[in-house]
Amino acid sequence: GYMQYKVVTKSTLSSYQNPEPVVLRRFREFVALDQLLKAKFRGYFIPPRPEKNAVEGQRMKDSFIEERRAALEKYLSRLVSHPEIGPSEEMRLFLETDADLATNIHWLMVQPPQQSFLEGAARLPKQLFGKEGVPQPTEVMQPAKKSADIMRMMREGMQGFKNELYTLVDMPDDEKELRCQTKLMEMMWDQLSDSSRVAERLVKKFERMGAVYGDLGLSFIKLSKYEEIEGSERARFTDTVSCARALSGDTKQCGIALVRLARLARKVTNKMAQDLGELHDYMYFMPSVHRALTSREQAMLTLQTLQSQKVAKEKAVKEMETSDKPLAGERAKIRRLEMFKAEIAGLENSAMAAKAEYEKIKAVNFQEMERFRAQKAADFTEMLRSLACVQAAYAERSAEVWVSVARELGATEQQVGETRGGMPNRSIRCETGMMGR
Amino acid sequence: MEGDPLATPGTSNGAGSRPAGQPPAYESVVMADAVSSSSLAAGRDSNYRKSSEFEITVTDPVKQGERVAAYVTYKVRSKTSMSQYKQGSSEVIRRFRDFAWLYDKLHERYKGIIIPPLPEKNAVQKYQMSTEFIEQRRRGLQIFVNRVAAHPKLKYSNELQLFLEATEDVWMMEVARMNQESGGAKKTINNTMQFFKDLGHSATNLMAGKSDDEEEDPDYLKVREYLVHLESHLIEAHRQSARLIRKQGELGIAVGEFGQAAEKLGKFEEGSLQDAFVHLGNHAGDLSTVSRDSANSLSYQFEAPLKEFTRMMKSVRAVMADRTNALSFLQQAKADLDAKRVKMNKLKSTPGIKEEKVVEAERERDQADLRLQNARAAYETIVERMNEELARFQKERAVEMSQVLRDFALAQAQLASETARSWSSLVTELQPAAPA
Numbered sequence: 001g002y003m004q005y006k007v008v009t010k011s012t013l014s015s016y017q018n019p020e021p022v023v024l025r026r027f028r029e030f031v032a033l034d035q036l037l038k039a040k041f042r043g044y045f046i047p048p049r050p051e052k053n054a055v056e057g058q059r060m061k062d063s064f065i066e067e068r069r070a071a072l073e074k075y076l077s078r079l080v081s082h083p084e085i086g087p088s089e090e091m092r093l094f095l096e097t098d099a100d101l102a103t104n105i106h107w108l109m110v111q112p113p114q115q116s117f118l119e120g121a122a123r124l125p126k127q128l129f130g131k132e133g134v135p136q137p138t139e140v141m142q143p144a145k146k147s148a149d150i151m152r153m154m155r156e157g158m159q160g161f162k163n164e165l166y167t168l169v170d171m172p173d174d175e176k177e178l179r180c181q182t183k184l185m186e187m188m189w190d191q192l193s194d195s196s197r198v199a200e201r202l203v204k205k206f207e208r209m210g211a212v213y214g215d216l217g218l219s220f221i222k223l224s225k226y227e228e229i230e231g232s233e234r235a236r237f238t239d240t241v242s243c244a245r246a247l248s249g250d251t252k253q254c255g256i257a258l259v260r261l262a263r264l265a266r267k268v269t270n271k272m273a274q275d276l277g278e279l280h281d282y283m284y285f286m287p288s289v290h291r292a293l294t295s296r297e298q299a300m301l302t303l304q305t306l307q308s309q310k311v312a313k314e315k316a317v318k319e320m321e322t323s324d325k326p327l328a329g330e331r332a333k334i335r336r337l338e339m340f341k342a343e344i345a346g347l348e349n350s351a352m353a354a355k356a357e358y359e360k361i362k363a364v365n366f367q368e369m370e371r372f373r374a375q376k377a378a379d380f381t382e383m384l385r386s387l388a389c390v391q392a393a394y395a396e397r398s399a400e401v402w403v404s405v406a407r408e409l410g411a412t413e414q415q416v417g418e419t420r421g422g423m424p425n426r427s428i429r430c431e432t433g434m435m436g437r
Numbered sequence: 438m439e440g441d442p443l444a445t446p447g448t449s450n451g452a453g454s455r456p457a458g459q460p461p462a463y464e465s466v467v468m469a470d471a472v473s474s475s476s477l478a479a480g481r482d483s484n485y486r487k488s489s490e491f492e493i494t495v496t497d498p499v500k501q502g503e504r505v506a507a508y509v510t511y512k513v514r515s516k517t518s519m520s521q522y523k524q525g526s527s528e529v530i531r532r533f534r535d536f537a538w539l540y541d542k543l544h545e546r547y548k549g550i551i552i553p554p555l556p557e558k559n560a561v562q563k564y565q566m567s568t569e570f571i572e573q574r575r576r577g578l579q580i581f582v583n584r585v586a587a588h589p590k591l592k593y594s595n596e597l598q599l600f601l602e603a604t605e606d607v608w609m610m611e612v613a614r615m616n617q618e619s620g621g622a623k624k625t626i627n628n629t630m631q632f633f634k635d636l637g638h639s640a641t642n643l644m645a646g647k648s649d650d651e652e653e654d655p656d657y658l659k660v661r662e663y664l665v666h667l668e669s670h671l672i673e674a675h676r677q678s679a680r681l682i683r684k685q686g687e688l689g690i691a692v693g694e695f696g697q698a699a700e701k702l703g704k705f706e707e708g709s710l711q712d713a714f715v716h717l718g719n720h721a722g723d724l725s726t727v728s729r730d731s732a733n734s735l736s737y738q739f740e741a742p743l744k745e746f747t748r749m750m751k752s753v754r755a756v757m758a759d760r761t762n763a764l765s766f767l768q769q770a771k772a773d774l775d776a777k778r779v780k781m782n783k784l785k786s787t788p789g790i791k792e793e794k795v796v797e798a799e800r801e802r803d804q805a806d807l808r809l810q811n812a813r814a815a816y817e818t819i820v821e822r823m824n825e826e827l828a829r830f831q832k833e834r835a836v837e838m839s840q841v842l843r844d845f846a847l848a849q850a851q852l853a854s855e856t857a858r859s860w861s862s863l864v865t866e867l868q869p870a871a872p873a
Contacts, residue, residue, distance in 0.1 A: 188705040195698040198691075205691040209684040216677035223670040234663040237656045240828055243835035250839045254846065279702075377710050381867070384713050388863040395857035402850035409843035419851040421858075 009095045021096045029101050033094050039112040042295045043364035045288050047078035182293040189286040196283045199276040210265025217258025224252035257405045268394045278383040296361040303354040310347040488587040492516040495579035498571045508532050515601045527602050536578050542596045548759045549822030553584035554748035668750040675743040682735050689728025696721020716866045720859045731852045742841045763816040770812040774805040
């Protein structure tokens with residue numbers, strides 16, 4: 001069996017036939033959407049889709065289904081908030097088409113041209129003998145995939161290696177800029193992984209501390225109850241009734257305070273996990289950033305490969321024109337020259353298309369980087385603010401609770417004052433809404 | 438002695454000094470006059486926690502010997518106003534087993550008194566002899582000897598005096614002599630037990646033979662049950678307190694690590710947000726330090742006293758066992774006397790019995806009677822002492838527990854306060870970074 005998820009959309013876009021479409025989608029249709037977007041929106045930072053791999057036994061469990069549902073919802077929300085992808089035809093088809101996408105004609109029509117592995121392999125011998133021709137403009141718009149145009153891949157592989165050798169010296173400034181950005185993003189990705197891991201440990205340790213508060217509180221409450229019941233009874237034997245009552249009272253005060261703080265700590269733990277989850281989200285977003293930036297490098301590679309092919313062919317033509325050949329091969333030579341000139345023209349067209357593609361992706365990269373930076377700054381600022389507010393409020397509340405317990409147990413005002421270190425009784429201005437009794 | 442060693446116990450070791458503003462350490466309260474405003478302490482005529490006649494410190498731990506044979510010596514300085522003491526002040530060197538000797542001797546001689554507990558004998562930790570372990574032990578020993586000196590009966594003991602005053606050679610001589618004596622006394626007790634056994638008194642015989650006024654007080658039996666269960670509650674409370682300190686420490690470390698990672702992440706940001714990450718790193722570092730300090734002081738102020746309560750219960754159990762033994766001893770003596778009396782009467786009424794046999798039987802009866810009287814006296818002493826001791830124990834425990842809990846609350850309040858201050862100043866620093 002398989003699960004279907006109900007996708008309910010509200011749209012104000014005029015392109016939508018229905019302002020509130022409701023459709024049923026299987027997980028594999030989300031996967032198809034992701035693949036489509038990656039192919040058609042090269043250079044864009046595309047929000048990552050939820051993980052595919054589900055353990056066989058887990059797939060039908062309620063908790064897993066709910067987790068996946070929430071993840072898919074978050075995924076779609078992020079897609080529709082993207083300025084280019086959101087209003088796209090691809091998104092509209094996904095959200096509106098009331099049918100299985102795999103067999104829907106409109107959906108199939110927006111798919112990019114694909115070359116299967118077999119087709120690519122079939123072309124190989126012709127290319128080796130130079131009879132096949134040159135890559136067509138539409139083909140160059142797609143990066144050389146593993147399953148197609150192996151020859152192109154080999155050529156482009158060599159070009160990339162050459163780039164490394166000459167580093168960035170020969171590149172234009174904006175390309176250099178983006179390459180530096182890419183390096184930075186890689187480093188930031190590492191640091192994000194580290195931070196995310198450390199943040200998770202912090203949340204776990206906070207949770208454990210809260211749990212221990214509860215355990216200690218309970219042991220105090222049990223002790224106090226025991227003193228209250230048994231202790232008072234026995235106290236008559238030793239004439240220490242008032243002692244037993246005070247003992248149980250003091251212990252109970254402490255126990256209750258600890259249990260109260262344990263409850264509060266649980267809420268704080270949840271909020272912390274939520275806030276610091278931002279780090280986790282950004283870590284999972286980095287592959288999209290990286291893919292977008294490297295797709296531009298691939299496009300440049302394609303362009304350079306075509307250009308160098310053209311130069312090689314032009315050089316060959318020149319050699320043929322200036323060399324002395326016996327009269328017998330004159331007709332064959334002319335025919336060869338004509339063919340080469342046609343190929344050069346073809347390469348010229350493809351190179352122009354490749355250049356256009358490269359420039360487009362570059363522009364998109366700049367745009368997306370800017371948007372990404374701004375979004376990250378806002379998100380991280382909010383994360384820090386929320387974290388600090390919640391921690392401060394929790395600590396203030398703890399201090400209040402403990403001071404009141406200390407007073408009950410006979411602490412002097414001087415002793416109480418010393419704990420505050422002279423800080424006035426200031427409450428934290430924070431919109432957290434969770435610090436109530 | 439230089440200065441007032443009791444105001445800041447252990448400072449000669451550099452340990453025990455606390456930052457200004459901390460509530461007084463538990464042990465300094467044990468040593469000093471009662472400062473608590475608890476209603477129980479008010480109006481007390483005698484202060485059980487500090488003797489008005491003694492000032493005693495245990496300081497300067499010094500490692501002696503090598504590896505397996507290694508041990509630590511401590512300097513025991515005392516000042517006293519007790520007239521029975523030869524010197525007004527003394528300074529001696531003692532090691533742990535000397536303190537243990539004092540405990541054993543007091544337990545032997547003062548049946549029915551709850552002897553203050555010694556710190557752990559833990560063999561493994563002792564072998565490692567870490568600085569922390571030695572410091573914990575030193576504190577425990579200081580509290581032990583001060584409690585003995587403050588006890589209304591134990592303060593007059595010869596054993597304490599010997600412990601505080603005797604020089605090396607005198608100490609070793611007296612210890613050897615006392616050990617021989619009590620070794621003999623132990624042997625006597627064992628012999629007597631054997632004696633009864635030899636007479637063929639089975640346990641059931643003895644039980645069947647006992648009379649009503651040789652039974653245990655039913656109220657006492659209920660108190661005994663209460664104390665046994667109380668011990669398990671106190672052990673649990675101590676266990677959780679140790680866990681709390683551990684978890685608080687671990688949290689502090691995690692906060693510090695998070696701050697460091699966050700600061701590195703902040704390098705990829707700009708302007709005020711980058712500053713904010715730096716601030717986070719700084720505050721997290723401060724909090725980490727504060728947490729660690731708090732955990733350290735809590736282990737002395739909170740965990741150690743709770744541990745001591747559980748050890749005190751062991752002493753209580755020892756006293757209860759003494760009472761039970763004394764009672765069964767008394768019961769056996771009574772049964773034995775009855776048996777001897779019966780035998781004597783039988784002989785007397787036997788016609789043609791030899792005179793000497795009757796005299797022998799009468800003598801045996803007289804001996805048994807004497808034994809019974811001694812046994813009864815011993816038992817009744819214990820009962821009387823125990824009544825006083827249990828009352829004292831409950832009252833002291835109540836006040837000390839209140840104090841420990843109060844200090845714990847104050848320490849937690851302080852930690853929370855500092856934590857709040859740190860985070861809220863980060864909130865303030867973040868305000869300009871907030872988007873419009």
